[in-house]
Amino acid sequence: MARMNRTGKITSIAASLALAAGAALTIGVTSASAGPEHAHHAQEQAKAVVGHAAPDFTLTDINGVEFTLSAVLAEEGVNAVVLEWFNPDCPFVKKHHVHNQTMKSLASKFEEKGVRWFAINSGAEGKQGAGIDRNKLAATEYGIEYPILLDSYGEVGHLYEARTTPHMYVIDSEGVLAYAGAIDNNQMMRTLGDTNYVEDALTALLAGEAVETTTSRSYGCGVKY
Amino acid sequence: MFVSVVRLMLVGIAVCCAPALAGGPAAQAPDPGDQGIAMEHVKAELAFDRTAMSPGGTATVGIRFVIEDGWHLYWRNSGDSGMPISVTFDAPKGVRIGALQWPAPKRHVYGVGSVDYIYEHEVALLADVEIDDRFATGDEIEITASFELLACKEACVFGAGARSSVIGIAESGSMSVPDWMKKNRERIPLRDQSSLRVRWDGTDLLISVYEREGAQRLSFFPSAPAAVRPSKPEIDGISETGLLRIAYSQQIIGAPLVAGVVEVVGPDGPSWIEIETTPPTADADEGGANEPTPHTPTTKQTINNRSGD
Structure with a gap:
């Protein structure tokens, strides 16, 4: 039965993701040499739009583990996915990872409710905060337990039009992009917002309710493509 | 009599040096109270546009940031990334400080079609100062500007600090507008959009x-x-x-x-x-989405407050 349920979910998600992907259902970043070719595929794929299927992708994390969005969504018990654009040396990332525990607390709070959280670093090689070594160190320094995916050619970043670190995306269990924008409503460095958009979106999705704020303007450092 | 002893201790260097710096071309040295790496790339100073204020009179105060080549700071709307400069004034009762006046920024286009609104090399944010009749000749007023900023080049770094300046109250003062204040004032947008x-x-x-x-x-x-x-x-x-x-x-x-x-x-x-x-x-x-009329909304002239200040 578990297998049947999972299959049914896969079918549903695949249908959604196919809408976004068009002819190229997925892009993959499985090796450093794959950049230019995959960049071409990324351009063919539909961009991320709230209310539509989130573009599928495959990326490898700092420990060499490969993740495919559609496969994650198809896992038993997964109710939503959060993507967090990440650069460990950006002051705004530090705001929410070092000076405050915004990301860690939220990821932890929603983990048991079936929310999978991924950080994605689209920094190009040699740019601030990029590379496997720096991000491995950051995972330790910041106590990040969720996967940090490396997107050094920026393909997935461009697909999602990620502008800042952080830039947040919430994808529902059917693979539909439910929220894109800022983590909260305060751009200033020393003050947290009084509205956390990601928390609100996840809370609504898990309650089976409509997400009230589906987009906001992200803030942070520019992504170091 | 209006100067806080505690604040004088905190910002002693800035206060003592302000008159000498007001008209000079070079920014002051980093304040010991500065915080963050950004202040290695940005120098700040605070000055008035005159040597003294008359009782019940007005003046302009400006906080100037001199920015290292290649780095930039952000306008009141930073754009797609960055953080606006934040300035908070602290002044004695009886002193009214108006809204920050922001010189026009420069467009900075990069990345995935992102646009930021930035300042390079130098910017000064100005504010009008009014004092009421509780101040008399011989008094002094200290104004402190606390600021936060994000300085970016290839990477971004945060900075914060405070600068203070003291102005005396006298029957007659003379204008002493620093060159940097004149230059930045020219870039303050007009509030009449009739053209x-x-x-x-x-x-x-x-x-x-x-x-x-x-x-x-x-x-x-x-x-x-x-x-x-x-x-x-x-x-x-x-x-x-x-x-x-x-x-x-x-x-x-x-x-x-x-x-x-x-x-x-x-x-x-x-x-x-x-x-x-x-x-x-x-x-x-x-x-009629494509018809300018008859659905053209009204426009109105900005009078007192700048949106985003």
């Missing part, structure tokens, strides 16, 4: 100059609403035709206000104008 035609065509904001002869280039620096960015500011935020057509998404419908600064570059050089306009309502949009 511009501002209207809506569906969800496109149209801006043109009534006297189009000689107007060579128009640029728009949006400041409100903060939550809605123009759809393609990297493309349509600047025009060489004398007409700006700035596309917004449907999100702009019903927003209380769209505001920003228009830069007009003509034969006599650039000028800057604050604009405010009410975007279309849902009814107007349904009635």
Whole structure:
């Protein structure tokens, strides 16, 4: 039965993701040499739009583990996915990872409710905060337990039009992009917002309710493509 | 008598050096109270535009940031990334400090069609100061400006600090406007948008100059609403035709206000104008998204407060 349920979910998600992907259902970043070719595929794929299927992708994390969005969504018990654009040396990332525990607390709070959280670093090689070594160190320094995916050619970043670190995306269990924008409503460095958009979106999705704020303007450092 | 002893201790160096720095070309050394790596690349100072204030009189205070080559700071709307400079004034009772006046910024286009609004090399944020009649000749007033900023080059770094300056009260003072204050004041946008035609065509904001002869280039620096960015500011935020057509998404419908600064570059050089306009309502949009009339919303002139300050 578990297998049947999972299959049914896969079918549903695949249908959604196919809408976004068009002819190229997925892009993959499985090796450093794959950049230019995959960049071409990324351009063919539909961009991320709230209310539509989130573009599928495959990326490898700092420990060499490969993740495919559609496969994650198809896992038993997964109710939503959060993507967090990440650069460990950006002051705004530090705001929410070092000076405050915004990301860690939220990821932890929603983990048991079936929310999978991924950080994605689209920094190009040699740019601030990029590379496997720096991000491995950051995972330790910041106590990040969720996967940090490396997107050094920026393909997935461009697909999602990620502008800042952080830039947040919430994808529902059917693979539909439910929220894109800022983590909260305060751009200033020393003050947290009084509205956390990601928390609100996840809370609504898990309650089976409509997400009230589906987009906001992200803030942070520019992504170091 | 109005100077806080504690604050004097905290900002001693800045206070003692302010008069000497006011007209000088070089920025002061980093303050020991500065915080963050950004202050290795940005020097700050605070000064008045005159040597003394008369009882019940007015003055202008300015905080100047000298920015290392290659680095930049951010306007009141930072754009797609960054953080606006934040300044908070601390002054004794009886001193009224007006809204921050922001010189026009520069567009910085990069990345995935991102646009930031930035300052390079130097910027000074100004504010009007008024004192009431509790101050008499011989008194002194200390004003402290606490600031936070983000300085970016290839990477971004945070900085914070405070600068203070003291001005005396005298029957007669003389103007002593630092060159940097004059230069930045010239870039403060005018609050009279009567020279511009501002209207809506569906969800496109149209801006043109009534006297189009000689107007060579128009640029728009949006400041409100903060939550809605123009759809393609990297493309349509600047025009060489004398007409700006700035596309917004449907999100702009019903927003209380769209505001920003228009830069007009003509034969006599650039000028800057604050604009405010009410975007279309849902009814107007349904009635004819591509017709400028009869659904053209009204525009109104900014009088006192700058949106985004």
